[in-house]
Amino acid sequence: MEKKDIIQSFKDSLFTGLIALALFGPIVGLRTVSKGEGLFITPQWGVVFLLVGLCILGRFLININSARRTEFKIFSILSSKFSSITENKAKHFAITGILFAAVFPFLPFTDRYFMDVAIMILTYIMLGWGLNIVVGLAGLLDLGYVAFYAVGAYSYALIATTFGWSFWICLPLAGVFAAFFGILLGFPVLRLRGDYLAIVTLGFGEIIRIILINWYEVTNGPDGITGIPRPSFFGLPFKRSPDEGETSFHLFFNLEYSTMHRIIFLYYLILVLALITNYFTLKIRKLPVGRAWEALREDEIACKSLGVNPTNTKLTAFAIGAMFGGFAGSFFATRQAFISPESFTFIESAIIVAIVVLGGMGSQTGVVLASIFLIGITEMFRDLEQYRMIAFGGAMVLIMVFKPKGILANRKPTILMHGDKK
């Protein structure tokens, strides 16, 4: 490295520092605080100088470190190795994963907190798999997926609290409702091009949320719905002291009462639901409609000329994706026993989309890895409550910049014309 280069990179990093000062100076440096009547400013120059210093140092290190390129190469080689391994050994990987998931509740280190996180991750995996049908297979970016999640949750909650039907009747009904909404929305908008579709679905998601907040008579507005019945183990409730004429789970199986029973049951419930979603997706990919989705994703004009009806085909993808969103929603409602519009904000949609995209659109394994990674990150940063969303958004940008096709970039068509040429 020559002296000229060092001076050049030094100048460059000073420029970076100047920009950083302009960025952080007003927003971080001058914090507005309400005191009594008016707003006042508390300067925080220390933090600003720290941030600016970090930016200068970081930029300088990147500049003088010409090994940067090789580092990224290593990164990409590693990840391509990784994806080829998971691709070749997909079966083994899947079986190991499922086995691990199956014994997870009985592992020695598993406690209540781990179970809660695991249930949350599995919920997102299921949502991710559901959305993967729409985004990964059919190539339609849906930024309002949470709307179907909300429809599922609310229809479950309303049916269960109004008619008192059991979980196993309400669950399919919620799915049907969500699918119906999917068709209702999809019918007019699916002719739109990719990014327009994204914005319209986003708008639809917001409309649903605003209706949930304002339609007080039905949805109870921002207060939400309480007292949603808990699921039962095929008719056996998880209660310490069952009602008259009822046998509860621990009495039936002669166990010591523990709240963990219900948690473990919920865990297996969502595991099975998620696996059903996965199995369904893997199977439907081999049917004509699944093939048509992937073909549409690759080339819509070619599909049209071959006689595939794009609107109907997209509509099925939309409806099926929505149905799984509805299932996940009703699971959410029964787990929480309380739902309110606050749980169905745009950020949820963004998280689900992020999971699908980061996992590598269309890759089922990728969704699992991305869910564990993203939800894991947000859980790890839970103590730093406010910073975790910054980390989350930052991860989205970074992964797009360095690995735009996702962690497992697996967009190989399921079928090729002359077999798999290798």
Added chain:
Amino acid sequence: MEYFIQQLVNGITLGSIYGLIAIGYTMVYGIIGMINFAHGDIFMIGAFVALISFIIFGLTGVALPIILLLVLLIAMLFTACYGWTVEKLAYKPLRGSFRLAPLISALGMSIVLQNYVQVSQGARVKPMQPLFSGGLEFFKSSEFIVTVSYLQIFIVVLTIILMGIFTYLITKTDLGRAQRACEQDRTMTALLGINVDRTISITFIIGSSLASVAGMMFVLYYGVIDFYIGFLAGIKAFTAAVLGGIGSLPGAMLGGLLIGLIETFWAGYVSLEYKDVAAFSVLIVVLIFFPTGFLGKPDIEKV
């Protein structure tokens, strides 16, 4: 009738704000064909910078017009830095990537900006004492007095001035020509010796500065802001851009006005709770029935 005129005035004011944000969307879409999802949050940052500078200058006791001018320039400068940085960090590396990649990156950037402001400025709403007071009153004899406040006049006049400067910039200067050339064919423009990267950067800078002016107007008009205002305003401005025909600059302004009017009339005559639904429904209806908007060019699909 008087009520109608009052709503019309309010709608035009709101429409000016939306129009200024919409220009940022439409310019970026025209030049690199992506929806800059973080643009709404750039607007929010502009509003915060304006609020902070209003507080600082409010303590010095300088005359109001000078304060306004200074705040305007400061907000434009600092917000432009944000626009520039966001483009460099999140969009530039993705040029030539698959279609949805920049959209997702923009989504991530939007989340980052929102939470960054939430962390550094606090999550509570920020109220500001009104700087303007008074206005012109019409129809004094009738039972409903129509008021056009000085603030509303200021907003509309400032918008018209900015639009004039901006139109001159785009149609008459070299920079504007370079920009329009990039819109049509980026490779060819580069071959002709125009720095495409720089042109795109400048597009982001212009878009962000206009959004920051909108942010300043928002602070003055509503008097309260929080870190979340960018999301709704961004969606509405995007709707405006689509309504006017995305990629068309006069269309963005027209669309902004229409969205502002639709929103105020909806809130005034139909229902206040569902006023945001109105904007979203307009978006959906417009995209379905005339996806090219009022002044947009038809989108030809090529094999």
